[in-house]
Amino acid sequence: MATLLISDLHLEAQKPEIGEQFLQFLSNDANDADALYILGDLFEVWLGDDDPNPYYAGMKTALRRFTDTGVPVFFMHGNRDFTIGEQFAAETGVSILADPVIVNLHGHEVLLSHGDALCTDDVQYQQFRLMTRNPDWQAMMLTKSLQERIAYATAVRQESVARGGEISDEIMDVNQEAVRALFREYDADTLLHGHTHRPAVHDVDLGDRIATRIVLGDWYEQGSVVRWDENGPRLESLPR
Numbered sequence: 001m002a003t004l005l006i007s008d009l010h011l012e013a014q015k016p017e018i019g020e021q022f023l024q025f026l027s028n029d030a031n032d033a034d035a036l037y038i039l040g041d042l043f044e045v046w047l048g049d050d051d052p053n054p055y056y057a058g059m060k061t062a063l064r065r066f067t068d069t070g071v072p073v074f075f076m077h078g079n080r081d082f083t084i085g086e087q088f089a090a091e092t093g094v095s096i097l098a099d100p101v102i103v104n105l106h107g108h109e110v111l112l113s114h115g116d117a118l119c120t121d122d123v124q125y126q127q128f129r130l131m132t133r134n135p136d137w138q139a140m141m142l143t144k145s146l147q148e149r150i151a152y153a154t155a156v157r158q159e160s161v162a163r164g165g166e167i168s169d170e171i172m173d174v175n176q177e178a179v180r181a182l183f184r185e186y187d188a189d190t191l192l193h194g195h196t197h198r199p200a201v202h203d204v205d206l207g208d209r210i211a212t213r214i215v216l217g218d219w220y221e222q223g224s225v226v227r228w229d230e231n232g233p234r235l236e237s238l239p240r
Helices: 016-027 054-067 086-092 123-132 135-142 146-164 176-186
Strands: 003-006 035-038 073-076 095-097 101-105 108-113 190-193 200-205 210-215 223-229 232-238
Touching: 016 054, 016 223, 054 073, 054 086, 086 095, 108 176, 123 135, 135 146, 176 190, 176 200
Parallel strands: 003 035, 035 073, 073 095, 108 190, 190 210
Antiparallel strands: 003 223, 101 108, 200 210, 223 232
16 A cells, blocks of 8 residues: 655636546545645635635545545645635544644655745745744634635735746745755655645755655646655656
């Protein structure tokens, strides 16, 4: 049996093919997994656990059916769904993880993160991230009406799209010194994250040793998964 790790599905009704592949993944690939980790951005946008969005309700039901089979599911917040809370966890049966966190995968201590905190060259985004991860800010935002939250999320999304065309790919990628600092802080040898949509396996020179950074891809055109079993990790694409 293998532990499966995925991220950056960005589920939304406007892209039903991604959701369809995710449902097939739960029924087939993940059916005999020993655990499933979702490292953020499962949804394109999450306005709060009280959002009655029928498409997201269907995905929550699918997750509940899956966790009811006995496969544990662990969820880490991404930059699109950081307001997922305890109500969502109770409705779906998933367990919410801190970011970053060290977990044991088949005898290996692995550091997991969504990955956006490592993109430190994007100063404007890091300021936004600091604000939106503040519990007081989140509590304030969740007191607003659903319509107000939709308007805010739409404005942020439009600004993000506009900025994406203005700043370089290098600025939007992880900062290598931030990566090395995270390895050293947690005394880790393996880091696995998503966010950048650039699936790859990288060697990271820490001076005293070579560490490994595994990056999950997004699900826009195909799926992306890491299968971790007694033989170690394999980064795979899932054709649609």
